[in-house]
Amino acid sequence: MLSHPNQTSDRKTALVIGANGVIGRNLIEYLTKLPDWNIIGVSRRGGESSGRVRYIPVDLLDEADTRKKLGSLTEVTHLFYAAYQDRPTWAELVPPNLAMLVNVVNSIEPIAPSLQHISLMQGYKVYGAHLGPFKTPAKESDAHHMPPEFNIDQQQFLEQRQRGQHWTWSAIRPSVVQLVDTCYFNMI
């Protein structure tokens, strides 16, 4: 990945949002094995900080608290977004999941001059996998399925927010992700 001129060392700081989730927890475990990352994990429950990993407990639905707790993290170079709020319907998923991302980006992006990249965790629901059979191979250029779809609202927010900025963004769209040690899902 290209480095931004504001970055004074090769050391990177990952802000992992959703640090206690299936995705976030795995990511933190992976990053701690690499030599050049400091890691800040964010979720409501927080965690025990040690070594290069620091946890910050925040309710991302609380805009003021998010800004207060994240608004001084000027060292962040990479933002990995993997928080998720469940709701009973596709429509109800949109407001909380969009609000959490907006609150994070609004808190970090203006104060982190070395921000290089925002990674948005999505999934194959972007292709309508939860609605039934879908065209394969699925492509990023495929038309979006019928809204509401929180992943698309999140992506559109990021696309708009990135215009004219030096940082880049990407979205990851796997199917099912599991932890081997604590298997929450029955794959059958």
Ligand SMILES: NC(=O)c1ccc[n+]([C@@H]2O[C@H](COP(=O)([O-])OP(=O)(O)OC[C@H]3O[C@@H](n4cnc5c(N)ncnc54)[C@H](OP(=O)(O)O)[C@@H]3O)[C@@H](O)[C@H]2O)c1
């Ligand atoms: N797991 C999969 O198989 C899979 C596959 C493809 C895509 N994805 C996508 O990846 C994303 C993350 O999924 P996941 O399975 O890792 O979800 P998850 O296990 O439910 O984790 C969600 C994370 O969000 C945090 N969180 C929820 N509400 C919060 C709030 N108000 N403030 C702060 N933190 C909050 C939770 O921690 P606290 O409870 O401590 O707040 C937790 O760390 C989702 O968009 C999902 O669709 C997942």
